[in-house]
Amino acid sequence: MTDEQAFLEDYDAVRFPAVAVTVDVALFTLRAGRLCVLLIRRGDHPFKGRWALPGGFIMPGEDLDQAAARELREETGLVDVNLEQLRSYGAPKRDPRMRVVTVTYIAVVPDADAPDAASDAADARFWPVEDLLPAGRKVLAFDHDKILADARERVQAELEHSLLAALFCEPEFTIAELRRVYEAIWGVELDPANFQRKVTSIPGFLIATDQQSGATSAGGRPARLFRLGEAKSLQPPISRPGK
């Protein structure tokens, strides 16, 4: 018997604490100018009837990212959604049943993709994040209030230097649509003229198409449509006012 074989036998006997690992996903979209997140109403105890982030156990043979993608697909039917790990939560009593460590993810889809995701039943829908985060009051199941608050903070921070904002838009979008993403998530008003000059000057961020946006009922000059460029980050960043 080799050293390694001996070790592997020993190791089976090691008493490591029984822990379950789950992934939870905060899926965001922009709806009516408000940042919204997908929640599932729990049908079982604990927290029966309460709203919670979608998620579930990781399976043998799948990586954490794959588990998050699978859970999102199972709960919403969405595929090819950009997922990004937020952080992990593992307070001993965060699940009353047993020790559960959850690895959380952030996902973003355009509003148009979102309805399919949540249309199947009354127990899955998008909620305005603002309404779910009243200071100090617990609203969601488990520690999902904290996770949601952290997720929103991360999204707000990432707008400054990542391409995340564009994921809230259709593949082709106008600069005004992009600006409304920033305005909704940061809760500020941005000068349209300065915003336009800023984003168009960031190398690799936006690629102008020869298309124009359809006319809106409000009138006004049609806007050019842009696609996402090849940049991986915003250099220089779009700085958040008043922060």
Add this chain to the structure above:
Amino acid sequence: MTDEQAFLEDYDAVRFPAVAVTVDVALFTLRAGRLCVLLIRRGDHPFKGRWALPGGFIMPGEDLDQAAARELREETGLVDVNLEQLRSYGAPKRDPRMRVVTVTYIAVVPDADAPDAASDAADARFWPVEDLLPAGRKVLAFDHDKILADARERVQAELEHSLLAALFCEPEFTIAELRRVYEAIWGVELDPANFQRKVTSIPGFLIATDQQSGATSAGGRPARLFRLGEAKSLQPPISRPGK
């Protein structure tokens, strides 16, 4: 039997995949102008003899942050070290023995605190990060190369807008010492004059004491000593050149 009691009984029977959860800590310090990280030489299989980040299983009743603090204390004797979660890694085969998900942390200490940490034996010491991250080559045990690379990237990014740099310094430090932290971790040279003006103008960052640094063998005017202020982040940030 209530609904909830029934559920709890059912739940014991649920077959969730057997997973172990560990915490790993990347403890950084600055030594001879180089960013260094604490590694432990593994005495057992797998990866016997290879260097790895310190870490271990989480215990029942302790939160993830507490587990990281405990592991750091057990391996180095250090207490009251600022720990920050990096992210989690859970590829199915990252540990050949079984499914292990690790939650990783970043810690930072001044050089003066570091020797105690690693002085106990030949199998715990600080290594220059630069020497451990040759492009594409695997050096450390498990997936710790990837973890270390991600940790360094996070540290580099956090210098821009957090107070992290000051944690590499003693409680009272000179602006030149602070500047050398930035220079070492970013791998750049910064203009001393502009750096001085920049950091002293960030509100809440530095508090001037009435002390002066001791004289160095090289001569030169003694520098004022500063303490960390009450700010939680750098506003405006210290921007990284050429990035």
Add this chain to the structure above:
DNA sequence: CAAATAGTGTCTATAAGACATTATAGT
């Protein structure tokens, strides 16, 4: 004295914000 480091002042190029102006649509 020279050399080295700390700290201040100054100039310039660049970027950000306020806001005017032009362009093109709907009603």
Add this chain to the structure above:
DNA sequence: ACTATAATGTCTTATAGACACTATTTG
């Protein structure tokens, strides 16, 4: 024509970087 939105231009102010200059130490 009037209003609404898109896009560009202009002006002012703030900031970053280069670098000269002064201050205070060691050898």
